[in-house]
Amino acid sequence: MRFVIQRVTEAAVRVDGELLGQIEKGYLVLIGVAESDTEEIADKMVKKMTGLRIFEDEQGKTNLALKDVGGSLLLVSQFTLYANCKKGNRPSFIEAGSPEKANALYEYIIKKCRESVEWVETGRFGADMKVSLLNDGPFTIVLDSEKL
Template sequence: MRFVIQRVTRSSVSVDGTTIGKIGKGFLVLIGISQEDTQETADRLVKKMTGLRIFEDENGKTNLSLADVGGALLLISQFTLYANCKKGNRPSFTEAGSPEKANALYEYIIQACREKVPVVETGSFGAEMEVSLVNDGPFTILLDSEKM
């Protein structure tokens, strides 16, 4: 499982020109799910993500968590995080989880996050989406379950 976490001052997601999710200060999280991932994998990454202390305190040090700043989450499923570009120029996505498995885990992640964070917005699984963000910092972190 891979989470690309971007600290944002605001972010939104639209489908067919209609905004379906929008947050202010918080994290935009792109979520990639592989064939090997489980609910236990999701639990580990959600715990790590929601505990990250990457917001600045009064001294300018990255010392505050999402909860400390009253931040929100915008969660977007993105199978392309498992693109394999080793051979040729056309990426292979065989390492990405099947749509059924990925959607079930994505929904599980959403629910797990809603238990920890008051404001959780989402994209639309499998839809063509337009994602907008103002990256704060910029500050971007990759959590990869295979490296944790």
């Protein structure tokens, strides 16, 4: 499982011009699921992500977590995080989870995040989404379950 976490001052996702989700201060999280991923892996990833201390405290040090600043989440499924570009110039996505598996884990991650974060917005699984954001810092972190 892979999460690309971007600390943002604002972010939004639209499908066909319709606003699906919008947040202010918080994280835009792109979520990639592999076929081998499980709910247990998702639990570890959610715990690590929500516990990250990457917001600045009064001294300007990155020492505060999402809950400390009243931050929000915008969760967007992103199978292209499993693009394999080793051969040729056209990426392969065979390492990405099947749509059924990926959607089930995406929905599970949303549920788990809503247990600990007050404001959670989402994209639409499988849709052609338009994502906009104002990256704060910029501050971007990649979490890979194989490296946790």
